[in-house]
Amino acid sequence: MGAILEMQRIGKSFPGVRALDDVSLTVAEGDIHAICGENGAGKSTLMKVLSGVYPHGSYDGRIVFDGRDARFRSIRDSEDLGIIIHQELALIPQLTIAENIFLGNERARRGVIDWPDTFRQTRALLDKVGLLKPPGARVDTLGVGQQQLVEIAKALSRNVRLLILDEPTAALSESDSQALLDLLLELKSQGVTSIIISHKLNEVRRVADRVTVIRDGSTISTLDAAGLTEDRIVRDMVGRDMAHRYPERERRAGEVVFELRDWNVGHPEQRDRRAIRDLSMQVRAGEVVGIAGLMGAGRTELAMSVFGRSWGRDISGTVRMHGKVVDVSTVDRAIAAGLAYVTEDRKTLGLILDETIRRNTILANLPAVSAHGIVDERRETEVAERYRRSLRIRTPSVFQKVVNLSGGNQQKVVLAKWLFTEPELLILDEPTRGIDVGAKYEIYTIINELSRAGKAVILISSEMPELLGLCDRIHVMNEGRFVGELSADEASQEAIMSLIVRE
Ligand SMILES: Nc1ncnc2c1ncn2[C@@H]1O[C@H](COP(=O)(O)OP(=O)(O)OP(=O)(O)O)[C@@H](O)[C@H]1O
Numbered sequence: 001m002g003a004i005l006e007m008q009r010i011g012k013s014f015p016g017v018r019a020l021d022d023v024s025l026t027v028a029e030g031d032i033h034a035i036c037g038e039n040g041a042g043k044s045t046l047m048k049v050l051s052g053v054y055p056h057g058s059y060d061g062r063i064v065f066d067g068r069d070a071r072f073r074s075i076r077d078s079e080d081l082g083i084i085i086h087q088e089l090a091l092i093p094q095l096t097i098a099e100n101i102f103l104g105n106e107r108a109r110r111g112v113i114d115w116p117d118t119f120r121q122t123r124a125l126l127d128k129v130g131l132l133k134p135p136g137a138r139v140d141t142l143g144v145g146q147q148q149l150v151e152i153a154k155a156l157s158r159n160v161r162l163l164i165l166d167e168p169t170a171a172l173s174e175s176d177s178q179a180l181l182d183l184l185l186e187l188k189s190q191g192v193t194s195i196i197i198s199h200k201l202n203e204v205r206r207v208a209d210r211v212t213v214i215r216d217g218s219t220i221s222t223l224d225a226a227g228l229t230e231d232r233i234v235r236d237m238v239g240r241d242m243a244h245r246y247p248e249r250e251r252r253a254g255e256v257v258f259e260l261r262d263w264n265v266g267h268p269e270q271r272d273r274r275a276i277r278d279l280s281m282q283v284r285a286g287e288v289v290g291i292a293g294l295m296g297a298g299r300t301e302l303a304m305s306v307f308g309r310s311w312g313r314d315i316s317g318t319v320r321m322h323g324k325v326v327d328v329s330t331v332d333r334a335i336a337a338g339l340a341y342v343t344e345d346r347k348t349l350g351l352i353l354d355e356t357i358r359r360n361t362i363l364a365n366l367p368a369v370s371a372h373g374i375v376d377e378r379r380e381t382e383v384a385e386r387y388r389r390s391l392r393i394r395t396p397s398v399f400q401k402v403v404n405l406s407g408g409n410q411q412k413v414v415l416a417k418w419l420f421t422e423p424e425l426l427i428l429d430e431p432t433r434g435i436d437v438g439a440k441y442e443i444y445t446i447i448n449e450l451s452r453a454g455k456a457v458i459l460i461s462s463e464m465p466e467l468l469g470l471c472d473r474i475h476v477m478n479e480g481r482f483v484g485e486l487s488a489d490e491a492s493q494e495a496i497m498s499l500i501v502r503e
């Protein structure tokens, strides 16, 4: 089939940054076209150019859609032609599914919203995306995966010709991701063209017909998915062969650093529900201990309840560091006790988006760069520069606001911030979500360095290969309890899953 979209020699600059230099992209009608590239390569920027977020005139090059020159002045213009950019979790939680889907696009008769018609159409759309919920259900009663499906239903309500998905499965569990990818294939069979951006190369291989790789704002290659290997994509992404995805690690466990005993946490809203039940665990110096589980198993809740009681109520149990009971009842006390928690949710808990990289880096350890309560800006810059180099945060300067960084580079700033507290116990919660393969390797290397230096690390991850590749031991969690423990030798995806389903 012919091309539905041609983007020719696209360039786009921001102050001090050439985000896109020379990108060309041709998408055949009816295809699922993947875009891959490292963090900061320019993928999201390209999609914003395509959808009119950055209007015609603010970029170089030419866009041809459906054989015609496209010069969008706003998102509205691109939507009118059926180009729909799917935004992750942009729904209004207090409204119903139907209200969300038709928000700004209401079914009305003589100025009055036609609810029966709205509900009927919503029902049909939900059938299409395979979501078994009533149109009148409030969005805040749905899980993340289900919300994602509502987002897609919303896209479909607008007569979509080209659906753009920018890391749609980043926040989804394995099974929700599968469902979403199946839906994409189903839409394809109905003639919908889509562009998907993802760092999960196995997903790319599963659904894509063609793959375009972007590096440093330029197109490197467009590859046919048939017979394509992940290694080949990685090579074009990073510009060299990557023989290993996980760095070598010598396993050596020392003294017990962290110990949790009889930890119980009540659910903050559901009064009689205990969210975490009778948990005990230890982490030794030099150990990386994983926590595996399905979404909703309570892993993040556990981490947050330990880290300054940021989640839960009626918390009981003890935390010991180096054998001594410590007070972790507030975040400040937890930090003082040597704990650090790198959160999965960088937008709400990790960073001040409107502040510079420099300020965010030192935020959790102000005393280290202050004298008499005043931040020494020279030292602040030095520290931020050091982490920029070691974590390879891609930015022209540490004076950039975090909001201007690409998603993966924001995640690296979160990590820098917590590394700078020089914790004894580092709890990492989905630390590589949205991070490209090359940068993942760098983060794994840092984890190894920490453990070599005798620190204790807890790794929460939904990516099983990551747990298997890094951990000395893995606790398997289900419904707020540990249901089993596996050593590195015993652990496998099958072993973990069978512990979960045995429950
Ligand atoms: N509004 C902006 N102001 C300044 N720089 C920006 C802005 N938006 C993006 N950039 C820069 O442009 C480059 C490309 O960013 P983009 O978000 O497109 O990357 P990406 O490929 O989507 O990365 P990721 O995989 O991390 O999401 C980055 O260096 C980023 O810091």
Ligand SMILES: [Mg+2]
Residues within 6 Å of the ligand: 043, 044, 045, 166, 406, 407
């Ligand atoms: Mg992006």
